[in-house]
Amino acid sequence: MAGDVGLRRTGEGERHCVECGLAVSGRADKKFCCDSCRTAYHNSRVRKMNTPKNEVDRILAGNRRLLTGLTSDGITKIALADTRMKTFDRFYYTSAQVRRWRTTVYCCYEYRYTIRHDFLQMV
Secondary structure, three states, rough: HHHOOOOOOOOOOOOEEOOOOOOOOOOHHHHHHHHHHHHHHHHHHHHHHHHHHHHHHHHHHHHHHHHHHHHHHHOOEOOOOOOOHOOOOOOOOEEOOOOEEEEEEEEOOOOEEEOOOOOEEEE
């Protein structure tokens, strides 16, 4: 049946929970034995769908954390080869603006910077 996608049947009319495998009783179209199994099943599906987004968010958060630390230390220009910049991923930013003389200003949330000659310069 089309409505039984993922539903396990082991015998005549016996249905089992899609998440944990326990017997399911009640409505004919019921797929989960309890609310916690239903929630766990749907959360795992959403987690799988959002994995690429979560990876980008993690990288951006790391970049922002590094820029916050540099700003609080009063550093406005730093070499990309500096050991503090090892965790910085220059290819991830929230927005970019091309300015005069082909200078690109990158934004990582509220922090703005340029990259020229292997240096990161806060704007």
